[in-house]
Amino acid sequence: MRSPAVFGDVHVNVDEHYVATVEIRRPPNNFFSLTLIESLVEAFRTIDADPQARAVLLCSEGKHFCAGADFSSAGGSIDTELRNADGSPRHLYDAAVDLFSTRTPVVAAVQGAAIGGGLGLACFADFRVAAPDARFSANFARLGFHHGFGLSATLPQVVGQQKALELLYTGRRIDGETAHGIGLADRLVPLADLRADAHAFAAEIAGSAPLAVVSIRQTMRGDLAGTVKAATDREKHEQEWLQHTDDWREGVAAMAERRPPNFSAR
Numbered sequence: 522m523r524s525p526a527v528f529g530d531v532h533v534n535v536d537e538h539y540v541a542t543v544e545i546r547r548p549p550n551n552f553f554s555l556t557l558i559e560s561l562v563e564a565f566r567t568i569d570a571d572p573q574a575r576a577v578l579l580c581s582e583g584k585h586f587c588a589g590a591d592f593s594s595a596g597g598s599i600d601t602e603l604r605n606a607d608g609s610p611r612h613l614y615d616a617a618v619d620l621f622s623t624r625t626p627v628v629a630a631v632q633g634a635a636i637g638g639g640l641g642l643a644c645f646a647d648f649r650v651a652a653p654d655a656r657f658s659a660n661f662a663r664l665g666f667h668h669g670f671g672l673s674a675t676l677p678q679v680v681g682q683q684k685a686l687e688l689l690y691t692g693r694r695i696d697g698e699t700a701h702g703i704g705l706a707d708r709l710v711p712l713a714d715l716r717a718d719a720h721a722f723a724a725e726i727a728g729s730a731p732l733a734v735v736s737i738r739q740t741m742r743g744d745l746a747g748t749v750k751a752a753t754d755r756e757k758h759e760q761e762w763l764q765h766t767d768d769w770r771e772g773v774a775a776m777a778e779r780r781p782p783n784f785s786a787r
Contacts, residue, residue, distance in 0.1 A: 526564070526567065528560040528561075528563045528564040528567075529556060529557065529559075529560035529563075530545060530546050530547045530556075530557055530560060531543060531544070531545055531546070531557070531560040531561055531563075531564045532544045532546055533564050533567070533568065535568075535571065535573050535574045538720075538723075538724040538727055538728075539573060539574060539575040539576065539724070539727040539728075539731075540574075540575070540576050540577070540578055540720060540723045540724050540727050541568045541571070541574040541576070541577045541578070541625070542577075542578045542580065542720070543561070543564055543565070543568070543577050543578065543579050543580070544580050544581065544582055545557065545561075545579075545580070545581040545582065545587065546581075546582045546583075547581075547582075547583075548581075548582045548583025548584065548585075549583040549584040549585060550583070550584070550585050550587075550588040550591070550634070551581045551582070551583060551585055551586065551587045551588065551639075552587070552588055552589065552590060552591035553587055553589065553590065553638055553639065553642060554590070554591075554613075555611065555612070555613045555616060558613060558616040558617060558620060559611075559616050561616075561620055562616055562619045562620050562623070565577070565620060565623040565625065566623060568623075568625050569623055569624045569625055572731075574625060575625070575726070575727035575731045575734070576625065576626050576627075576628065576723040576724070576726040576727040576734075577625050577626065577627040577628065577723065578627075578628055578630060578716075578719055578720050578723045579627050579628065579629045579630070579646055580629070580630040580716060580719065581630075581632070583633075584632070584633045584634075585632070585633030585634040585635075585639075586629070586630070586631040586632055586633055586634065586635045586639060586642075586643065586655070587634070587635055587636070587638070587639030587642050587643070588633075588634040588636050588637075588639055589634075589636040589637030589638045589639045589640075589660075590637060590638055592773050592776065592777070612757065613670075614669070614670070614671075614753035614754075614756070614757055617641075617645075617670055617671055617749065617753060618671075618746055618749055618750045618753060620645060621645060621671065621745055621746040621749045622746040624735050624738070624739070625735075626647045626723075626726050626734060626735075626738055627645070627646040627647050627648070628646060628647065628648045628649075628650060628719050628720075628722045628723040628726070629642075629643050629645075629646035629648070629649045629650070629719070630650050630715050630716050630718075630719035630720075631643055631649055631650065631651040631652070631655045631657075631697070631706065631715075632651075632652045632654075632655055632712060632715055633654075633655060633656065634655075634656045634658075635655065635656070635657050635658075636656065636657075636658045636660055636694075637658070637659070637660050637661060637664075637668075637669075638669060638670045640657055640658065640659055640670075640672065640676075641668075641669065641670025641671060641672050641675070642670065643657070644670075644671075644672060644675040644676055644679055645670075645671075645675070647738070648707045648708075648722065649700075649705065649706045649707055649708075650706065650707065650708045650709075650710060650715060650718055650719040650722060651697040651700055651701065651705075651706035651708070651709055651710075651715075652697050652709075652710065652711065652712040652715050653696060653697045653698050653709060653711070653712070654696060654697060654712065655696065655697035655700065655706070656694050656695070656696060656697075657694070657695050657696075657697075657700045657705055657706075658688075658692060658693065658694040658695070659672060659676065659688045659689050659692060660692040660694070661689070661692065662689065662690060662691070662692045663692035663772060663776075663782060664692075664769065664772035664773060664776060664782075665763060665766060665768030665769040665770075665771060665772035665773075665782070665784060666760060666763055666764070666769060666772065667756055667759035667760045667763055668689055668756065669753065669756040669757070669760055670753070670756075671748075671749035671752050671753050671756070672685075672689070672752075672756075673752035673755065673756060674745065674748045674749050674751075674752040675745075675749070676688065676689070679704060679705055680703050680704050680705050681703075681704075684703050684704075697709055708722065766787060767785055767787040768782075768784045768785060768786065768787065771783060771784060771785070772784070
């Protein structure tokens with residue numbers, strides 16, 4: 522792979538430390554969409570094929586790592602123009618499974634918000650380095666919605682079943698220090714040092730024997746892509762019917778109006 526390279530809103534540069542910096546450039550919120558995740562899949566597959574890239578630093582330009590989906594726009598979980606191998610329309614979670622199928626270890630640098638699907642993207646990474654003022658939230662239940670992006674599979678592995686349930690049931694927002702305390706963030710560093718510290722972590726991984734690291738990663742993660750596939754199948758089904766409820770409409774309206782939601786269980 523030649524560097525730097527551009528995949529839509531995703532920019533990739535491989536340096537002399539064998540670290541591929543993958544930067545999302547949709548500031549300030551870096552909202553995700555099917556198109557963005559497809560770009561990440563393309564970037565990571567290219568990195569997997571590049572012998573000069575042995576670890577990834579996943580980061581974002583602007584104020585936030587990834588503030589999740591943009592509910593103020595039409596968004597795009599499904600693209601009828603894109604097709605899977607079986608001919609079915611391409612869904613966001615199809616791309617998510619492909620992302621989890623990539624092989625190169627990932628360190629995410631998290632500043633600002635990692636909310637909803639943005640939290641799911643952060644949990645795709647092997648490690649998370651966070652600033653103290655980072656904000657993590659699985660806010661789905663506060664929207665009258667079911668969580669997604671494979672968090673059913675990844676979040677309990679990172680923080681344990683009980684903490685995962687607490688975060689999912691309450692939609693509570695936690696800062697970087699709290700995230701570090703429960704294991705959601707592996708390292709906590711000042712914002713000014715975030716990118717450099719996360720890069721140094723990735724470079725340390727890249728300094729190990731690359732074939733051994735990939736082998737160890739495959740052993741330790743197991744069939745994570747398959748587990749995420751089963752999880753997202755369930756998540757997608759639940760999200761689809763919940764989007765037709767009054768609670769979903771109220772949750773989105775309350776978020777837009779910056780007020781507490783008044784759910785009716787309908």
